[in-house]
Amino acid sequence: MSTRISDHTSQTAHAVSDLVARSNRLGADPRVTNYAGGNTSAKGSEIDPVTGELVDLLWVKGSGGDLGTLTEKNLAVLRLDRLRALAGVYPGVEREDEMVAAFDFCLHGKGGAAPSIDTAMHGLVDAPHVDHLHPDAGIAIATSADGEALTTEIFGDTVVWVPWRRPGFQLGLDIAAIKAANPQAIGCILGGHGITSWGATSAEAEARSLQIIRTAEEFIAARTAERSEHPFGAERPGFGALPEAERRAKAAALAPVIRGLASTDSPQLGHYTDSDVVLDFVSRERLAELGALGTSCPDHFLRTKVSPLVVDLPADASVDETVARLTELHAEYRDRYQAYYDRHATSDSPAIRGADPAIVLVPGVGMFSYGRNKQTARVAGEFYVNAINVMRGAEAISTYAPIEESQKFRIEYWALEEAKLQRMPRPKTLATRVALVTGAGSGIGRAIAERLAAEGACVVVADRNVEGAREVAEALGGDDVAVAVGGDVTSAHDVAAMVDAAALAFGGVDLVVNNAGLSISKPLLDTTEADWDLQHDVMAKGSFLVARESARAMIAQKMGGDIIYIASKNGVFAGPNNVAYGATKADQAHQVRLLAAELGEHQIRVNGINPDGVVRGSGIFAGGWGAKRAEVYGVEEQDLGAFYAQRTLLKREVLPENVAAAVLALTGPDLSHTTGLHIPVDSGVAAAFLR
Template sequence: MKILEKKDFKYVNYLWDEKKATAMEGNEVDLLLYRSNLLGADLRITNYGGGNTSCRTREKDPLTGEETEIMWIKGSGGDIGSLTHSGLAGLYVDKLHALKKVYRGLEYEDEMVALFNHCIYDLDSKAPSIDTPLHGLLPFKHIDHLHPDALIAVAAAKDSREVTREIWGDSMGWVPWQRPGFDLGLQIEKCLADNPGIRGIVLESHGLFTWGDTSYDCYINSLEVIEMASSYIENKVEARGKVFGGERTKSLEPEKRKDQAAAIAPLLRGLCSSEKRMIGHFTDNERVLQFVNSHDLDKLAPMGTSCPDHFLRTKIQPLILPLDAGTELPDPEEILEKLKPAFKKYREEYKAYYETCKRDNSPAIRDANPVVILWPGVGMFTFAKNKQTARVASEFYINAINVMRGAEAISEYTSLPRQEAFDIEYWLLEEAKLQRMPAEKPLSRKVAIVTGATGGIGKAIADKLVSEGANVVLTDLDKKLLEEAEETYKKDEVSTSVCDVTKGESIKAAFRKASVDFGGVDIVVHSAGLAISKSLADTTEKDWDLLQDVLVKGQFLMAKEGVSIMKKQGFGGDIVNIASKNGLVAGPNNVGYGTAKAAQQHMSRLLAAELGTDKIRVNTVNPDGVIVGSKIWEGEWAEGRARAYGISVEELPAHYAKRNLLNEIIRPEDIANAVYALLGLLDKSTGNTLNVDGGMANAFVR
């Protein structure tokens, strides 16, 4: 491979590393994956799950022993940014071309997808995607199909064909809008035949096709075409002097935006969850603010998006909140009454869209609530079944904003016609894909906040909740420990907040983070704790106050703040408090700790009695003898308990394991399982206590 000179791109990131690529020389599939990951790393080029890439190799046919041409292409549902070999489909090129003989026309388009399986060469292939023939009917060794913001802006401009010629002259083809499928592959093939020597093709309202003889040539071709479109658009923007008709609304200051977002997110979440509970995401990205604050917001937002990938993620159009961002939010009930009519109107309009556009075989209407919610002066909320889907919807709508910005600068933005949009949203192939999705986990669509989440028991609880589908806000005193804990989870599973449970403002900040990051809170687990084992004479006032503040006051403040958010959302919630066997059993040298734990237990019962009518359940888990992995056994507590029992610290684990009826060692994971049982299984239980102590007769609650 020749020495590569780094290009100076302004609007896209040139990421090609010659050393890495040279190590893959001769392995076209590895180079395909490398190129794909580079392209997918830049959201201006293509978004999560969007676009497709392919390459061709010569392989030996296992039946004939003859060399044949194989196309390797991203399979259905994959993402080029994280694509690996397992995400590829390998297909015979000659068999893909043979499909032309059986293609019966647009009316029978969907039946071709099943026939792709008859073209598979690699038996470990991912299911071929709808884009397979778009690549397979072109003759090039390396092909990129991307959704760059700049290209879709060109493709969505009302004079798209003329603009394509103005930017690239005769070097780019242009194909009018058509839903992806086999026939679009034929149209792309025809475009190339009619325009030999072109470097790529613009698909109206859709995206870009580019190619090259090598993976590097294809990569550079894609970047250069996108750079040319981007430069053209920015020159148009500069000539106009303003975008989206200029600013109509002033943005609030950053912290004020976050405050307003946190205050309203639980209300929005409740309204968006009228059919199924949703998880939220908020962004006040600079481009989002430019759009939501503009004079053209009311004109452009109802038009919806143009690119099918954008539309599938963001729904037919967003909801614009009828609120003045600059005023303090009034009582939640008052603001809710202002919001309800807007949501009611959105749902009615969505149902009318469905009834107007549906076909005889259309799937049943889906959730009529908005995915994207815009608040001028504040930012954008997105709501979906999980955090990743909500975040990705946000990213796609930012792409759509970029497209509208570019198309309006060029001439005038055009969106997909309503019927075309409906036919994509309710495409039977998309419906089949949805039906194949794995079942949701028991705690999916729920948000938990866990105190003491870096400790043994707290971390085990967080791990369990995440494994069962919940999003979790980890809170603790130590920022470094929180950062280390966060690294053990996947993106979008957790967020963190440094929190001192003895301070009301610190707790408010943690719940503010939960509302901004996930839209609200469904589960509060108070696991933060410490233990001081001293006699009455040795227990100081400072000891007493610390135990009361962390264990009792902390529980009170967490419940108070959590319940206020749960009531805003309107679909109940759960509080689980981690107390102790010591709240039930009188033992020596334990006056401060035992009293605080007893207070935690009775507060839980009091709150259960008070909050039942709001469908908020409050329960307690009582651990005992959790020595392995528990931080409270480090230092003075262990020494104090050893003195109380007249044994050495080293003998404590055996002592605690042998004294319970089951002779079992109790671990943090056992406490986590009890918390999950109360949340995921015992959904009609409140005011109850689960002892997780291996059986301590003197701690039996009845």
């Protein structure tokens, strides 16, 4: 008994590891399948720990997983006998959604992922290994008007056409029947959708998947080379790509406006794409025609919506002209989307999820894509690039003919899709917000960036020390969470570049922390004009420049926002030998009041924080300020934090994370009606109490 268990445990481990490795290879190539698209499976046997008998099992990628990053925990494990027995109780295609809940009664063991809608396809097809993928070339055939004839022309009888059917139990039965009737076949083209292949071994299934994809790619390439004109038509005069610097400057100017429009129903994060594929598509004569047809593969339009918003102006249209036209087109898009919902919704359809576009195409500039987080926004853009490739391929070999609008609606507003959305984790406090933190490469700024990211914000980490900024951004989670930008806040050019970086990376900016600073500790008679100018340039002028450029973007977004000044208790307390620093902190404190009064009509709140004695981790204190203050107070530099703590009412040392917590308090939902406020974070300095 123990030998049998050991042997089968080893065989099972090998089968699962092969499946994971195969999945990772297939998922790593965007020509093979898109992010989180497709699924793979393996069948095998294992000793049932209850009966001691062999039981046949199916390991299949679970709901919401991604092939490229799949691990064993992302697999659903089901008893094959119970799964196949479901065919005997299947109530028919009109009630096939009920079968998803039945999969739970087929699960083996504990843990693992929830079974996906495609589980039936993998379990019912009589093959040890099955791949279902969404390659651009395969979908190009699947969405061609004569896709069935093309399948025969390209593959003969080795790949079989399966007419469009929404993913589900019936599609699994269809493919199983087609495979049984075509023993020579290695796979099939699913109309409007993708491909499925199978094999006796993991290696054979993978090889057949790649064979189908490469054969389709070669056929499309050959037909494209034979054409005398581009599948998307000629390039429209004046609609070609702008030079890179001009293109990205225009994109940065438009991004906050478009994000605000795309967030009419709910806040969104953005992603900008100016790849050659996109720039070529938006320059062509047939852009509006093909864009209106929308995408076809279910994975695509669930992310991109049924069609994009297409700007119909030439590349050299001014920003103001483009903004005006975008506003008109957005209103029209919302009307069309509402009409689409009204045409197809039934009494039991989920409520409309918002009528704003997920994809916006701008000739000469590129594509803006949107989602509830940065990854979703980026993936939506990647999926639309897939869709462009599909349209190009289909138009090269035939006519692009996506599935009918009514079928798209059935998937977009599918009860199962709605249930998946409802299962998603509750958003974090600052989800969908974009933060720009200056001086974020160390000390207080780093602590603020870390706290904001932990609460769900996307963060632009700005610092003169760009290497330090990159280290922080990478530690926060990389490009889907944070980006680094180098720059000097005393330079209007550099500050504009910081705000542009926020716009291009995440769509705009919502939350700005004026933290960059330095400290010059000298008596009045020792303070030089250069000391005075440097101190005021960095903190007074720098804060003004950052607030001005950020407010410009926030006003364009029309989504409100927060501007936080990291001021100081020295703005209200006359500390010794501190004239330049104290005066500029007082300047910052009054900027808070002035800007709160001016920007309130735009729902932009401006507040300040007055820390004191933040020694640990501080770049300012490490840069010489600590030594000078220690000399003033007659203590050792390493004891300065403790010295500051002992002179406070609470006798507690103030840490960078305490300041970060105050930033969160001011920018979170609990103080939504507060502006013009300064919060002391100094453990209690009575002489600095606000009056």
